[in-house]
Amino acid sequence: MTEPKFMINNIDIINSSLKIEAVSYYSGDCVVPKIRIIFNTDSETRRLPLVMRSSFKKSESNFFYAFYSYTFNLDYIFSDKANYDSFTVCFEMTSGNNVIENVGFVLSKGLKYKFSDCNINDKFIAGDEFDGTTVYSPSKINNEIIPENLYNLIPEPENKRFTVKKSANPEFSESKGIHSVYNFIQAAFVLLIAFALLPYFVIDGILAGLNISPKRKAPVCEGFINITISQIKANIANFIKSSIKDRQTSTKIIAFRDEYYKRYYNKLCKKEVVKNRVSFISGRRDELGGNEKYVYDLLKDRKDIDFRFLFSTQLDRFTKSRSKKEFYKLYATSKVVIVDDYYNLLNTVEKRDEVKLFQLWHACGAFKTFGFSRLGKPDSPKQSSPNHRMYDFATVSSSSIIKYYAEGFGITDSKVIATGIPRTDIFFDKEYAENYRNSFYEKYPYLKNKKIILFAPTFRGAGQKSAYYPTDAFDPNDFIKNIGEEYAVIIKLHPFCSERYDITKGLENRIIDLSDEDELNDLLFVTDLLVTDYSSCVFEASLMNIPMLFYAYDLFQYISERDFYCDFETFVPGKIVFNIEELTNAVNTEDYNSEKIEDFRNKFFEETDGRSTERVAKAVIKALNS
Numbered sequence: 001m002t003e004p005k006f007m008i009n010n011i012d013i014i015n016s017s018l019k020i021e022a023v024s025y026y027s028g029d030c031v032v033p034k035i036r037i038i039f040n041t042d043s044e045t046r047r048l049p050l051v052m053r054s055s056f057k058k059s060e061s062n063f064f065y066a067f068y069s070y071t072f073n074l075d076y077i078f079s080d081k082a083n084y085d086s087f088t089v090c091f092e093m094t095s096g097n098n099v100i101e102n103v104g105f106v107l108s109k110g111l112k113y114k115f116s117d118c119n120i121n122d123k124f125i126a127g128d129e130f131d132g133t134t135v136y137s138p139s140k141i142n143n144e145i146i147p148e149n150l151y152n153l154i155p156e157p158e159n160k161r162f163t164v165k166k167s168a169n170p171e172f173s174e175s176k177g178i179h180s181v182y183n184f185i186q187a188a189f190v191l192l193i194a195f196a197l198l199p200y201f202v203i204d205g206i207l208a209g210l211n212i213s214p215k216r217k218a219p220v221c222e223g224f225i226n227i228t229i230s231q232i233k234a235n236i237a238n239f240i241k242s243s244i245k246d247r248q249t250s251t252k253i254i255a256f257r258d259e260y261y262k263r264y265y266n267k268l269c270k271k272e273v274v275k276n277r278v279s280f281i282s283g284r285r286d287e288l289g290g291n292e293k294y295v296y297d298l299l300k301d302r303k304d305i306d307f308r309f310l311f312s313t314q315l316d317r318f319t320k321s322r323s324k325k326e327f328y329k330l331y332a333t334s335k336v337v338i339v340d341d342y343y344n345l346l347n348t349v350e351k352r353d354e355v356k357l358f359q360l361w362h363a364c365g366a367f368k369t370f371g372f373s374r375l376g377k378p379d380s381p382k383q384s385s386p387n388h389r390m391y392d393f394a395t396v397s398s399s400s401i402i403k404y405y406a407e408g409f410g411i412t413d414s415k416v417i418a419t420g421i422p423r424t425d426i427f428f429d430k431e432y433a434e435n436y437r438n439s440f441y442e443k444y445p446y447l448k449n450k451k452i453i454l455f456a457p458t459f460r461g462a463g464q465k466s467a468y469y470p471t472d473a474f475d476p477n478d479f480i481k482n483i484g485e486e487y488a489v490i491i492k493l494h495p496f497c498s499e500r501y502d503i504t505k506g507l508e509n510r511i512i513d514l515s516d517e518d519e520l521n522d523l524l525f526v527t528d529l530l531v532t533d534y535s536s537c538v539f540e541a542s543l544m545n546i547p548m549l550f551y552a553y554d555l556f557q558y559i560s561e562r563d564f565y566c567d568f569e570t571f572v573p574g575k576i577v578f579n580i581e582e583l584t585n586a587v588n589t590e591d592y593n594s595e596k597i598e599d600f601r602n603k604f605f606e607e608t609d610g611r612s613t614e615r616v617a618k619a620v621i622k623a624l625n626s
Contacts (some may be wrong), residue, residue: 002027002029002030002510003098003100004024004025004026004027004030004093004095005025005026005106005129005130006022006023006024006033006091006093006103006104006105006106006107007023007024007025007105007107007108007126007130007133007134008020008021008022008033008105008106008107008111008174008348009020009021009023009067009108009110009111009133009134009135010024010108010111010112010135011153011155011162013074013151013153013164013196014115014246015150015152016073016074016075016150017071017073017074018071018072018073018074018151018153018164018509019069019070019071019072019327019616020037020068020069020070020071020072021048021067021068021069022035022067022068022069022091022105023052023065023066023067023068023133024065024093024531025063025064025065025129025130026063026064026066026095027063027064027073028057028062028063028064028098028287029062029064030093030095030098031096031567031569032052032055032064032066032093032095032096032567032572033066033094033095033259033357033455034049034052034093034391034567035050035068035091035092035093036048036049036091036093036094036407037048037049037050037070037072037089037090037091037092038089038090038091039077039078039087039089039091040087040088040090041078041082041084041086042084043082043083043089043412044078044079044082044084044412044499045117045405045406045412045413045414046077046094046406046410046411046412047403047406047407048070048072048372048373048375048383049070049369049373049374049375049376050068050069050070050091051068051069051070051375051376052066052067052068052069053067053068053069053394054066054443055067056246059236061311063129065133067133068236068581069577070376071589072165072383073383073384074151075384076383076384079097079256079389079411079413079483084166085165085166085609086163086165086166086298087163087164087166088161088162088163088164089104089162089163089164090102090160090161090162090303091105091140092101093434094521094566094567095567096566096567096570097566097567097571099340099624100293102160102161103160104160105124105157106117106125106126106127106130106157106409107120107124107125107126107155108123108125108126108130108133108134108135109125109126110134110135111135111155111208112125115155118155120155120157120389121157121158122453124150124157124158138527141239141554143308145247147489149181149601151164151165151166151167152165152166152167159401167305168536170236191344192251192610198236198550200233200235201231201232201235201236203230204231204232204233204235204331205227205229205230205231205232207226208227208231209225209227209228209231210224216605226249233321238260242578248321248536248575248617255411255462258348258449261324261325261328261349262349263612264325264328264350265284265328265331265332265349266349267327268329268332271332271333271336273332273333273335273352273355273365274306274333274335275335275624276304276305276306276332276335276475276624277305277306277307277308277330277333277335278299278306278307278308278310278334278335278336278337278338278620278624279307279308279309279310279331279334279336279337279338279340280292280307280309280310280311280338281309281310281311281327281331281337281338281343282298282311282339282340282343283311283313283341283342283343284313284340284341284495285311285313286312286313287311288309288311288312288425289338289519290340290360290362290364291361291395291421291422291423292340292360293423294340294422294423294425294538294613294616295338295360295422295616295617295620296604296614297613298564298613298614299617299620299621300619303357304539305624306403308330308334310323310326310327310330313495316381317479324345327345327350328345328349331345331346331349331351331355332352332355334355335354335356335624336355336356336357336358336620336624337355337356337357337358337368337415337624338357338360338620339357339359339360340359340360340361340362340370341361342387342388344387345476346390347385347386347387347390351390352443352557356392356623356624357390357391357393357394358391358392358393358394358395358616358619358623359388359391359393359394359395359409360395360422360506360616361395361396361405363392363469363539364397364421364424364536364539364540364604365397365398365401365536365538365539365563365604366396366401366404366405366566366574366604366617367534367536367538367539367564367571368458368534368536368562368563368564368565369388369409369562369563369564369565370450371407371408371409371410372407372408372410373387373404373407373408373565374410374562374563377559377561377562377563378462379462379463387410388408388409388410389409389410390408391411391415392415392623393415393416393623394406394409394411394415394416394417395417395418395419395420395616395619396416396418396419396421397418397420397421397424397539397604397606397612398418398603398604398605398606399418399606400526400604400606401604402416402418402563402602403441407437410553413526417619418606419612419615419619420572420605420606420607420611420612420615420616421614422541422612422613422616423521424521424605425612425613426521426522427521427524427540427544427610428608428609428610429610433525436525436526437525437526438520439521440525440526442450443525444512446509447488447509447512447526449486450487450488450510451487451528451529452461452487452488452489452490452526452527452528453487453488453489453527453528453529453530453531453587453614454489454490454492454523454524454529454530454531455474455476455489455490455491455492455531455532456492456493456520456523456530456531456535456537457474457493457494457532457533457534457535457537457551458470458494458532458534458535459493459494459496459497460554461496463496464496467496467497468496468498468499469493469497469499471501473553474551474580475502475580476489476491476501476511477504477507477511478501478580479580479583480507480508480510480511481587482584483584483587483588484588487510487513487587488509488510488512488514489510489511489513490512490513490515490523490526490527491511491512491514491515491560492514492515492518492520492523493513493515495515500513500515501513514530520537520540521540522542523540524537524540524544524546525544527541527544527546528546528547529546529547529548529549529587530546530547530548530549531548531549531551531594532548532549532550532551533552533553534552534558534560534562534564534568538572538573538574538600539604539605542600542601542604542605543575543601543605543608545594545597545598545601547574547577547590547592547594547597548572548573548574548575548592548597549574549577549583549587549592549593550572550574550575550576551577551583552568552576552577552578552579553579555568555578557578571600572592572596572600573593573594573596573599573600573601574592574594574596574597575593575596
């Protein structure tokens with residue numbers, strides 16, 4: 001296998017935008033290389049993907065080209081508190097399991113002229129293999145006049161990097177809400193008219209309650225009072241929505257509302273932080289669970305800690321006044337705040353330096369790309385987005401994946417700590433495992449002598465609001481009929497998915513849908529085979545050495561829309577199947593490729609001692625006492 005070669009086709013800085021175009025040249029024996037660009041100062045490291053745009057085969061050869069490009073806004077690379085005069089730009093290349101952390105590169109022939117003042121050695125200029133791909137650009141960089149808020153670019157191919165010198169002090173800025181007296185008056189005017197029309201809305205509501213006028217809300221509620229109130233609310237909501245749409249006042253009302261909460265938060269920030277307060281916040285759960293629960297359970301007997309909690313899975317939790325006020329109160333006054341997923345209210349205000357924010361991410365390992373690793377993909381965050389970038393600590397399962405989480409969260413490597421994942425500690429508790437098995441088979445005695453297949457796919461869609469799983473892609477009723485009688489299937493769809501399967505009468509003892517019950521981790525204690533697609537539950541399954549099948553019927557679409565940190569086909573610890581027939585055959589022949597599990601587990605779990613919760617708790621206490 002020939003190691004891929006890498007050429008910088010074009011690179012330029014205009015104002016604060018760094019545009020990079022590059023080409024990799026690789027043999028057919030290689031996996032298409034993934035390129036990451038790495039920005040370094042003395043104190044911070046930031047990784048971002050260089051987006052692959054296309055690839056094609058060189059005629060009459062076994063070699064291929066892949067083309068990459070992206071324009072980075074240099075004002076948003078590092079944190080708002082970063083203090084630097086220059087930084088370096090280098091590259092990392094991943095091809096299958098092969099990772100080159102500081103990849104060497106050559107410059108296109110056009111860049112030889114562009115950087116003619118830099119006396120670049122000809123050995124760093126692209127050779128014949130890149131003919132037909134290089135950009136010829138004879139223009140030179142003007143180093144004499146550097147406008148304010150610009151950066152100066154210096155190529156150093158001999159050191160496998162570029163150096164960028166800052167000629168001014170660009171500020172990291174967040175988008176500000178629009179707030180003015182005019183905006184307030186315009187937004188309030190719509191609400192005032194809605195109030196003035198209230199008598200009409202009330203009369204219409206009463207008529208609807210009497211079944212005289214049509215009801216505006218579905219599903220139709222029952223009872224005169226309920227129908228009347230529902231009709232009044234619907235009338236007011238419809239009027240405001242149509243007025244907002246017609247008058248373009250939506251942003252003004254939202255900005256006014258956000259300004260109110262920001263002022264409320266800033267007022268709270270004038271008080272001292274409660275030095276012993278630890279707040280657990282989650283939008284994934286309605287009660288304490290997952291990693292947060294393990295950490296709390298270890299610390300709960302400490303009388304010197306003031307524990308606070310805020311949980312809700314309701315989609316309107318970010319707009320309800322009571323929930324927002326409670327969040328801002330906890331965020332402003334807690335010494336330590338712990339979250340387990342993206343929580344968008346964190347973006348609306350600036351975190352106090354005294355407050356230490358922990359992200360106990362709900363997933364193990366590094367599998368699907370997330371956050372800023374998805375630049376250039378559908379529904380990806382903008383580079384200027386403040387999402388995730390406020391974390392002081394993010395916990396991961398192994399030091400080998402620190403760089404991926406730092407990239408996804410948009411934070412420097414030092415803020416990611418390899419403590420292990422608290423909720424995986426349960427897999428090392430033999431007593432807990434035995435108790436769960438006993439309780440499970442007491443509840444489902446007809447499964448006791450069955451080989452259990454756990455079907456646990458991830459969701460499709462952009463997030464919680466649009467999440468779904470295409471149930472027609474997997475029919476458990478047909479599947480179970482084509483495998484041995486010794487098997488049973490447990491269905492566990494992602495919590496974001498609302499779809500549920502209809503089980504054929506007579507198959508209830510071989511197919512059960514537990515999507516609304518039991519923790520996924522617990523179900524692994526009774527699982528003989530995991531069937532998934534791109535779910536991170538593969539990491540937990542590897543701890544228990546459970547055979548796995550990857551039903552990836554839409555793999556190439558998923559890669560184009562979401563992608564993975566590593567090449568999927570060389571990464572996953574099991575056999576990949578692309579249709580139901582292949583899945584059925586693999587089960588019937590027990591063809592799982594389970595020999596891949598051990599190396600996979602060793603890579604993604606640095607410690608397998610069942611003490612991850614203890615390490616996270618120690619980090620929390622250290623932050624609490626800082």
